[in-house]
Amino acid sequence: MKETEAPLTSKPAWAADFPIDRVEAQHVARREFAKYLIVVSGGLAAGSAWVAVRDKLFPHPPITGEHLICKKQEVPVGGTRAFTLPGSALPYILINLGNEEWRAFEQKCTHLSCAVFYQPHEGKIECPCHNGWFDARTGAPLQGPPQRPLPQLQLEIRGDDIFVVPSPHDAHAA
């Protein structure tokens, strides 16, 4: 008897290399992708939760007490002076608008925290990073990427001295 060869398998060679149908592979991939999207959705909900509760967990300490910045004579009309408050590293600028008008703002742009500068000719505050502009009287955003006003400090002038005092808004919030 002649030895018979093993019969050829009915499947072609590619089927052994790629044993899973395209539609079935897609089926698995789409299921997994959809599940992944649901996890992302949960993550975004958790992120929103964090934003909501953050103010409660880490309340902003309001400014307490009065702090002397400088004398009036030290800042000319249209001039500015940078300062910080004790116990904090936040930079602030004091602006002399003229006509005995003084303002103090946080010196961080509300877009991406670049340092902002007062432009006396325009009467505005400029952020050079992305050409953002703020009103020098109110701190409101006028132009460019920033959406929120610059945080403002409450000032009090006694004789020649300029003081930072607790703002009535903060006292209400606390």
Place this chain on the structure above:
Amino acid sequence: MAATRQALSQAHPAKTNVLSVGLISVLILIISLQIWLLSASVNTSLGGHANVAWSAFYASLALFLVSLVTLSYLPLPIRVPIVVEREEAFTDAALAWRTLAISAVSLALSFAVWFMWSAIAVKLNDAGFGLTKNQLFWLTATPVILGSLLRIPYGLIVSRFGSRRSYAAVTLILLLPALGTGFAVQDPKTPYWVLLFWSAVTGIAGANFATSMATVTLWFPKQLQGSALGINGLGNLGVTIAQFTIPLVIGFSLLGGSEASPGAAVPSIHLGNAGFVWVPIILICTAAIWFGTKDYPAEPKTLASQLVAGRRLHTWVLSTLYFLTFGCFVAMGASLPLIIKEVFAAAPGGAPNPLLFAPWAAAIATVMRPLGGWLADKFGAGLITSISIATMAVGGFSLSAFLQPDAFGQFFAVILVICAAAGLGNGSVFKIIPLVLPKEAGAAIGIVSCLGALGGFVPPLLLGWTMGRLGSPAWAYTGMALFAILCLAVNGYFYHRRNSPSHC
């Protein structure tokens, strides 16, 4: 939904793939909305308007829940055979329901006896005792701690000595604390250590919970156990009964001999009645258990075989879940006075009276318990536990939003929602115990209820600590929400997940 899944599992993949694409588009839409909400809330909260952030969070959460629902419509990975659960036979229904009724009433009695010291303690100094605040605190706390610990042996005895004998015995020995306390508090010259001794003996009443639950679980088939254990849990109302009865009965003389002469300047208080009033009820309940129920016809199990429950993972998983659900509503009520003092003292119209609000928290949780058990029987204990814990997580998280003096109404409403969810959870968690630990149910009930009852002690301490250390109770509530989310994951893995071996 089940029909949809069934149809999907039989459809050709080419067809279900189109559906997947549809679901993926919906999910991408949902995620885009969520990203928009998140960026809006970041922007406004940096600008100092936190309220927008809360609305954005609820919207984002709702969208996440919608995306979770789409999970149910995803095509199945494999063609899952549909298993039809066979219902267990329920032969001796009349006896079972009678046992349940007797057991629930006796449990209410036990809870009333257990909490008699908290009603007595507030009157002790009026009756001529001169005790400090600290001494009074220990008179009320000792029975709670001891009662919780004793639940472990009390759960064990049922399958060893039989349900009728065990339950009748533990009910009858309630005479000891009732009479002892009665005689001790009658005489204002009783030394403090004697009072403390009788308050410790009163602890045995709280352990009856484990015996009672272990008795009821024997008599009911699987598909009714949630409802049965939930109804038995109504015995918790005994606490409320004690709070209303005791102030009433100490007003007049039950046993004739009164030590305060009529017409004296001191208003006559018959404190002994707070103990004596339970004596006839104890005798009636013991008789009802002895003559009205039977020992469950099963081989008595050895104590060693029951102690195995301590080595089972399920016992500890269920203890964690019950620690959350039971501890939570106890803590919500117990911590209300502290929170009101710290946060709502400046509420418009004066600080709310905690005594007026605290009892509602416990009452709503107790009433929701049978509902939780019944829903668990109907829709699956895993699902109901998940829903209740998720509600607790969102509720605990939302409490932080109302920590302002003018928001007590909303704050208390959220507390009630949390307590209702906790009550549902109590009912459905207890249904899981006999399902996953059928052989050691008695011992497991003892351990789980012991840790749950102790759970009421921890959160108020935590709340006080976070307020002292971190400056805001928001930390404690957020911590509770995170613990609830952890429990949600644990429950999902063990009891809710479709493919889990202990799915129920």
